Amino acid sequence: MKLNLKNPIVFFDLETTGTNINSDRIVEICYLKVYPNGNEETKTMRINPEMHIPEEASAVHGIYDEDVAECPTFKEVARNIANDIEGCDLAGFNSNRFDIPVLAEEFLRADVDIDMSRRKFVDVQVIFHKMEQRTLSAAYKFYCGKNLEDAHTAEADTRATYEVLMSQLDRYPELQNDVAFLSDYSSFNKNVDFAGRMVYDDKGVEVFNFGKYKGMPVADVLKRDPGYYSWILNSDFTLNTKAMLTKIRLREITQK
Template sequence: MQLNLRNPLVFFDLETTGINIVKDRIVEISFVKVHPNGKEECKTRRINPEMPIPPESTAIHGITDEDVKDCPTFKEIAKSLAAQIEGCDLAGYNSNRFDIPLLVEEFLRAGVDIDLNKRKFVDVQTIFHKMEQRTLSAAYKFYCDKSLENAHTAEADTMATYEILKAQLDRYPDDLQNDIEFLSKYSSFTNNVDFAGRMVYNEDGKETINFGKYKGKLVEEVLKNDPGYYSWIMNGDFPLNTKKVLTEIKLRGFNSK
């Protein structure tokens, strides 16, 4: 089934130094850019993370420090990558919880403030888990009747994710619509304000804290009633995107006075 697209859809996968979106870095990125006319572009790049790759991460994706020592840093490719995904919606496997937040962090560290607020995000893992409760390799076997060769390489995982989404649309025609806005909403568990989900919109569309002692409280009220909270976030081990969004809410409060 060919995807029904209004905008290009970029399926992407990251291989990284670890799973901490604040501290870890990308070592490989692969994407398949699918155009509304069905044309596909595939690209894979190794990246020097500027930090050692832990052995436990190498054991998963097979990429070593030696493999990336002469590769460009993310900062060196950030502008060209941002241009390549400009105006595109994004899709991946567990991408809403990991790949997108980490990618945004890398862009912010590189000084490239890419605006993803108007993009749509399709998380194939969420669709799969709502339907079948399995892993990527099992999903590929289940939906495409193929074994996932070279699992945990960015390109193999990216292509498999693309194929799985098309197969999901074929398998669930009564439940899924071949429409990116529908798939984006369907594959989202929460209505995040920041990409890491530290803040979410409530039923009234207002920003609320989503963790800790202020969970469920309006962000504006917390900032007003606990002036030290903002400094705690800004000086703490939180994603740059979370700090950026919190600052925007704080400044909005000042401007409304």
């Protein structure tokens, strides 16, 4: 099976200091870039997160403070990473809910302007859960017939994710070998922001997806309760959520 690609697609995996997309940082990133002609490029780099790596996180991925002490910070490599994924669609395992939001936060902290709104995101975990309901190691064994060695290292997980998607396409004829289809199929919601605090409703209108205004159009809430905007900007929401909310607010102001 060969992926039917219109654009290059980057399979990537992050190892981080934890699971909080607002505040945790990347300690390792690996990405596998697949071109429409089938050529592949891979890159793995350790990142100094500029914070202590909690012991419980190190116990999972095996990366400790001393392992990244001399490594570059994300800010120092952000532009190179952005260049590598420029014009590419993105894929991963649980990437829509974790890896992509974390990566977007890191780019924002590094003041690197990268437009991810036109990209397609394929989450292999969502396809797997819809079809089989298991973990990456089980998925690798189930689809590829191999044991996943070095699980929870970014490079091993990235390669396994790519191979699992190839096998999923072979196994399920209802899956179209098309990134646009796979992106749509592996999405639970039509998120406005990566954290899913705002989503598009059936009419394509941005609505809040949490709190007292859940299900209500964002633009209407900002008109009715202007203080809600300030509350979100001063609270523990992701930078991406705040940026998308600000974009909607500015759009509504300029349309008056």
